[in-house]
Amino acid sequence: MRAFTYERAASVESAAKSAAANDKAKFIAGGTNLLDLMKLEIETPTHLIDVNGLGLDTIEPTSDGRLRIGAMVRNTDLASNETVRRDYGLLSRALVAGASGQLRNKATTAGNLLQRTRCPYFYDTNQPCNKRQPGSGCSALGGFSRQHAVLGSSEACIATYPGDMAIAMRALDAVVETVKPEGATRSIPIAEFHRLPGDTPQIETALEAGEIITAVTLPAPIGGQHIYRKVRDRASYAFALVSVAAVIQPDGSGRVAVGGVAHKPWRVEAAEAELPKGAKAAASILLADARPTDQNRFKVDLVERTLGAVLREARG
Amino acid sequence: MSYSSQVSFTINGESRVLDVDNRTTLLDALREHLHLTGTKKGCDHGQCGACTVIIDGRRVNSCLTLAVMHEGDAITTIEGLGKPGDLHPMQAAFVKHDGFQCGYCTPGQICSSVAVLEEIKANIPSHVTADLTAATTVTEVEIRERMSGNLCRCGAYSNIVEAIVEAAGTRA
Ligand SMILES: Cc1cc2nc3c(=O)[nH]c(=O)nc-3n(C[C@H](O)[C@H](O)[C@H](O)COP(=O)(O)OP(=O)(O)OC[C@H]3O[C@@H](n4cnc5c(N)ncnc54)[C@H](O)[C@@H]3O)c2cc1C
Ligand code: SF4
Ligand code: FES
Ligand code: FES
Numbered sequence: 119m120r121a122f123t124y125e126r127a128a129s130v131e132s133a134a135k136s137a138a139a140n141d142k143a144k145f146i147a148g149g150t151n152l153l154d155l156m157k158l159e160i161e162t163p164t165h166l167i168d169v170n171g172l173g174l175d176t177i178e179p180t181s182d183g184r185l186r187i188g189a190m191v192r193n194t195d196l197a198s199n200e201t202v203r204r205d206y207g208l209l210s211r212a213l214v215a216g217a218s219g220q221l222r223n224k225a226t227t228a229g230n231l232l233q234r235t236r237c238p239y240f241y242d243t244n245q246p247c248n249k250r251q252p253g254s255g256c257s258a259l260g261g262f263s264r265q266h267a268v269l270g271s272s273e274a275c276i277a278t279y280p281g282d283m284a285i286a287m288r289a290l291d292a293v294v295e296t297v298k299p300e301g302a303t304r305s306i307p308i309a310e311f312h313r314l315p316g317d318t319p320q321i322e323t324a325l326e327a328g329e330i331i332t333a334v335t336l337p338a339p340i341g342g343q344h345i346y347r348k349v350r351d352r353a354s355y356a357f358a359l360v361s362v363a364a365v366i367q368p369d370g371s372g373r374v375a376v377g378g379v380a381h382k383p384w385r386v387e388a389a390e391a392e393l394p395k396g397a398k399a400a401a402s403i404l405l406a407d408a409r410p411t412d413q414n415r416f417k418v419d420l421v422e423r424t425l426g427a428v429l430r431e432a433r434g
Numbered sequence: 435m436s437y438s439s440q441v442s443f444t445i446n447g448e449s450r451v452l453d454v455d456n457r458t459t460l461l462d463a464l465r466e467h468l469h470l471t472g473t474k475k476g477c478d479h480g481q482c483g484a485c486t487v488i489i490d491g492r493r494v495n496s497c498l499t500l501a502v503m504h505e506g507d508a509i510t511t512i513e514g515l516g517k518p519g520d521l522h523p524m525q526a527a528f529v530k531h532d533g534f535q536c537g538y539c540t541p542g543q544i545c546s547s548v549a550v551l552e553e554i555k556a557n558i559p560s561h562v563t564a565d566l567t568a569a570t571t572v573t574e575v576e577i578r579e580r581m582s583g584n585l586c587r588c589g590a591y592s593n594i595v596e597a598i599v600e601a602a603g604t605r606a
Contacts, residue, residue, distance in 0.1 A: 166456070219553065220494050
């Protein structure tokens, strides 16, 4: 790990200012992704701004019926929250499907959203990788690509966004709230928060330099059956090959977001209109633009089958 | 600003003040600075659970957190749970059920399992919890899922689960 200076931020505003003043500064929350990457010198900040003490750790209803989740709420606390379990069960389910009990005790809402890809070449500093070292090439193209994206990828990068929580948040139409260094606030719909790789795979989100996440807000509850189904190589403590986050209404209509298939949570509203007709109809629209590699072609079938299992579960 | 910092926390009930390089993980602070070598380094990347300690009642991987981030915290390691002759019920249950072979993963398994029983009591859900709105119960399936962050290369898993089930019963 490279040496760095360390600061406990005193306020959201000072944290954002401090981050904007140094382009090698990083916020640190739970540290479970950042420190992992710093040990491998994939991330090399020279200054860490600890944002844990800013009071961003509460979950509160808003006066208009939404739920505001502080950026530093731990994954365990979010999954255990009574309102979330009752009205946004999908989010609880996605959270407890991720990582381990120990990690969820540290991992935060903001940090989880911003976790970086698990592409093995991104992690191997001896290999070319456009995300880690822009312009060096993509080792996954023509390499081992079993875990990689089948949708929305580019010639520069075929990595997936690896997280579970954000897939549920995408289905729930969450909004990411931020504060910029000059003090302005922004509300970024989750659909626009994560980016496709294009020719700048190193830029993963809509966040600007120094911009700090303060909360994630969920719209008023929409009812329905909340199902998160994650398919992985072992029963627990593994990233998704494919995951499906769904809210299914009694009349068969609903919402579906898919994880493990793209550089961002994947949702196609036109596919949702087909849900009452079944998984095949919905999946054919959801996956219409799929461009799998020979090694990850299985994901196309897996999405359809997982969606089928979700719809069967919803019918009871 | 400096590349090192002072931090004070309580370890197993004793307050300690340390001057550390900012890069020092809590795990390295425990092992290298405080010579509490019960906590083990397996992977150093959050993947094995050997470094599990309990901070303010919650289990965490001490390899993925910085010592300087724990100002004022109360940390419990395997050394603080019980001592030879005065074992924690979970330690006694691991001995009774042969919940280990080489023992390397064991401090992490025990810290984790002590916290798991508290998590179930506090009604924190897991991936295998059937009903999110009902009370969580101690079952083998729950224990296996909740312990999935602790790997055992010797494969003592079935005895570990037996030990935890027994410790859960003793306390109930
Ligand atoms: C072994 C292992 C298994 C895992 N398995 C899974 C899994 O199955 N599913 C899953 O979803 N995840 C999994 N994870 C990833 C885990 O969920 C993330 O590491 C965690 O959520 C990151 O949160 P954190 O608070 O620790 O973030 P940190 O590591 O502290 O930060 C991550 C990033 O967010 C930035 N950041 C933090 N807070 C803010 C803020 N307020 N504003 C702006 N930027 C901020 C940091 O600068 C950093 O770039 C796993 C991790 C490990 C180590
Ligand atoms: S897929 Fe993306 S992250 Fe993986 S090697 Fe290619 S550029 Fe790097
Ligand atoms: S040493 Fe910390 S999880 Fe392996
Ligand atoms: S007892 Fe040897 S690793 Fe678990």
